[in-house]
Amino acid sequence: MTAISIVQEEALKKYIIPLSKEEFDLLEQNILKDGCLDPLKLWANEKGQYVLVDGHNRLKICEKHGLDFKTEFIKFDNIEDAKIWMANNQLGRRNLTQDQVSYYRGLKYESLKKNNKGYHQVKSAGQNEPWTYEILAQEYNVSASTIKRDAKFAKALDRIGRTNPELKYDILSGTTKVKKGDVMLFADVDPNQKLTFKNEADLHNKANRLRNKMLTEIEGQFKQSEVDRIERAREDLKASDPMFNTKDSRVSRIKGQILSAMNKAIQHNDLTAFKELEELIKKLHSVLFAV
Incomplete structure (x- = not known):
């Protein structure tokens, strides 16, 4: 077996959607028959660790059966660079569902915002360069608002995955049928608020309660706005x-x-x-x- 210690960074795991049992079994059969043909891609980070950025399922199968595998190193300046590469790598696959595409575009957007590499706002010849979401919208031929929604979708899914990773991946794989709009509701919830998601029904119920709460707050704001408007009109009338x-x-x-x-x-x-x-x-x- 290849003598190298490989680290699977927790922050990078969300960039890998687990294979279904059928897909994993098929990959395992192919590797047992032909060996691990594709090299595992690694990043030597600033801590001197060899971090896995591609080949998680192949590594699992090779370790299970004691098989050798090849490695290939990719240079990144930081972990955000690695995240962007992983998002691009996933987006390059042909078998992604629309929700998976949306998720990876959202992850890429957030990493680009943090990293700012090539996408930062600077003055150039007296003009502002485009915002990150504008560049991504052009790259993927979608609207800027779609990229913003993708970011909310990715943020909300990761929030769900903190307490129930299986539910998150079931949503992404389409195994669990949850409305995208219901998922996105959790993107703007206070990050300090503890949220747990037991299953699909629990998520649906929480989404309904959150939606009703938001509607009540909006209704209250509208009523208060009306009260304020009437009061202002009354004061104007008194003055005139x-x-x-x-x-x-x-x-x-x-x-x-x-x-x-x-x-x-x-x-x-x-x-x-x-x-x-x-x-x-x-x-x-x-x-x-x-x-």
């Missing part, structure tokens, strides 16, 4: 309509209007102004002697 002001302020306002109408009536012999003056005097009388 004399009937909402104090008696002194109303008298003062009417006196000003009387003087203006009087000047207009005398200087321009304006009959309309005389009629307005009569109405204002009646209004002043009503304010001054109201019971």
Whole structure:
């Protein structure tokens, strides 16, 4: 057996979707018949460890049967580089489901954001370079909003996988039929909030409760917004309509209007102004002697 100590980094395991039992059995039969033809790909990290980045299932089979295998090293500057390579490697496969493609695009987006290699925002000739999600959208011929949704999907699936890795991979493999929208609800939940997922039904129930809670909060915000709007309108009305002001302020306002109408009536012999003056005097009388 190849004399080398290989490390399987926990942070990289989510980039590998386990094979189904049938797929694993077929791979095992082929390796037992022909040997391990494809080399395992390793990364020599800064700690001097040999980290596996491709060939997890082949390694498992070779160790099980004591078979030799070849290795090939790939150079990465850091673990985010390794993650991006692994995401690209998975996205290059032809047999991925749409949810799996979405998941790996989301993982790649998050790693690129952290790593910023070639995708960072800098000033160039007075212009901003495109955002990461814009570049990925162009690369995969999808909309920028699709890339953002992919990121939420990947984040939520990893959240589910913390307490139930099997459920996560069942969702990705399509074995468990869970709506993508239900999964994505958990992307924005407070990371400090403890969430456990027992099974598909438990996830569905939690998604419904979370959706109802969100709708209640939105409804409450809408109602509060309406209350605030009405209150603002009431304050504006008080400021503009004399009937909402104090008696002194109303008298003062009417006196000003009387003087203006009087000047207009005398200087321009304006009959309309005389009629307005009569109405204002009646209004002043009503304010001054109201019971």
